[in-house]
Amino acid sequence: MGKLDGKVALITGAAGGIGKATSKLFLEEGAKGVVMADIWDEMGEKTAKELGPNAKYIHTDVSQETDIKKAIDFAVDEFGQLDIIFSNAGNPGPVGVIEDIPTDEFDLTVAIHLRAAFLCMKHSIPIMKKQGSGCFITTSSVAGFQQGLGTLPYSLSKAGIIQLTRIAAVELGAYGIRANAIAPGGISTGIFGQGFGLSPEVAVKFGKMIKDILAIYQPIPRAGLPEDIAHAALFLAEDSSSFITGETLKVDGGLLSGRIPQDPEELMEKYFNIIAQLDPEDQKIVIAKIGEGAQKATKDMKYLKPIAREQMLKRMQKLMKVQQKLMKESAKK
Ligand SMILES: NC(=O)c1ccc[n+]([C@@H]2O[C@H](COP(=O)([O-])OP(=O)(O)OC[C@H]3O[C@@H](n4cnc5c(N)ncnc54)[C@H](O)[C@@H]3O)[C@@H](O)[C@H]2O)c1
Known part of the structure; x- marks a missing residue:
């Protein structure tokens, strides 16, 4: 018996490292349907095909409200219900100090991380209320807790997600709906290479190449893997965590307990x-x-x-x- 037997999940950012690993794990754990949403169509479509008929890909730019609504409707049309939304799509955001950040790039980064998480909730809560159950998981970050671990709009959005999670937990608990977040530490994915302006394909390669660097910052001396976050998402999605809501689970190898100094x-x-x-x-x-x-x-x-x-x-x-x-x-x- 799988831990997600009969459940339907919508996962954003599903063509990339964490989203892809989570889509795979959710299906292995018996999910009846996983809707994989992303803007990286080639990889998203290829992965959904590889994962089999219970995985469906849909082009979704999470900075667009209409795309988010479409992805939610698509999940319900395809599989008849929507139990879990893993709001996970992300970009690195623009590097720089406050006075240098271009306002449009600030807005876009906040839209992709924080506003998208809010919109995923807004447009699926009516469905989940009718069902009498539902589960939101949003990807925050260690950067939401501490300065210097991400770009400015990225860190602000990730901090906002922690508070959105608490607010949603309080609003929705009585309807049988839970909301939690995950704060990953350094995970070996394409997001770092994208920050350097590399194409998605090369960025994935770069993410693997920097594993040794990602291994040295935190008490547990290895790079985080997409699967580490996928397992945390599974725990928060399954019924055994049904008394957990409003929580942001750090999956950071101990990074926020104390960084290991580097030369x-x-x-x-x-x-x-x-x-x-x-x-x-x-x-x-x-x-x-x-x-x-x-x-x-x-x-x-x-x-x-x-x-x-x-x-x-x-x-x-x-x-x-x-x-x-x-x-x-x-x-x-
Ligand atoms: N990798 C890390 O070290 C780390 C640490 C903390 C938090 N996170 C968060 O984890 C989440 C997943 O990132 P990842 O590490 O798997 O990186 P990734 O780059 O492998 O995956 C991110 C995915 O989001 C997609 N995406 C970007 N903009 C989008 C948009 N507008 N609409 C829809 N999809 C979009 C990308 O195409 C990509 O597939 C992000 O929210 C990221 O901020 C990652």
Whole structure:
């Protein structure tokens, strides 16, 4: 007997790492239907086909309310009910400090993470109320708890999801509907490569290449895997967690209990060694993105208080040396 026998789930971001692993696990656990929603159509369609007739793909841009509504209606039309929504689609969001973030990119990132989670609830609550049961799971992040673990609009959205989860839990408990969130730590997926501007296909490859880097930040010394989050989602979706609501479950290898300090030079060296393994065109994309970030970071250096300026200059000079050395080596290859 599966843990999700007879249940129907809608999963957004289902073509990518966490969503894809969760779709697979939910079906293995007996789900009668999994609707896989994403904008990466090629991968979403291919994966749904591989997973069999109980998996259906639908193009869904979660920043669009009409797309979300369509995906919910599609799930009910195809499978006659909707028990679980795993609101999981995500982008890395724009890098930069408050004054540099483009407002349209801010809006888009909040729309993809926070507004989409709200809209998934808004448009499916009437269905779940009629059913007398339902379960929302939303992907938050360690970045929702602590500064410095994600871009600004990303972190804000992830923090908002934690509060949305509490509000939904209070509003919906009496109808038999639960709402929980998951806060992953560093999970080996394509999201990091996408942050560097790589195509989805190369980003997936890059996500696997940085596993060793993802392994060193947290007490449990390995990279998180999409399957780690899929199992957490399964636990929150199944009936054995029926007394849990309003919770954000950290699945971070202990990262938020205390980060393991890292030498920034060594870290940079590790990153550049990985970048050097990419195709030359992809290397250029990543280097340009890093350069853009460094330029932004140095823009206001002259206004820093002297002690902070000195520290920053020293660090940047060391990092530049590492970068130049590694780039020279990679050009020789
Ligand atoms: N990987 C990590 O370390 C990590 C850590 C914390 C939280 N998360 C969160 O986990 C979730 C899943 O990310 P992942 O790590 O599997 O990355 P991923 O890039 O592999 O998957 C994200 C998926 O979302 C899809 N997507 C992006 N924009 C979309 C849109 N507008 N509409 C519909 N789909 C869209 C992408 O096509 C992709 O398939 C995200 O919400 C992310 O913020 C990831």
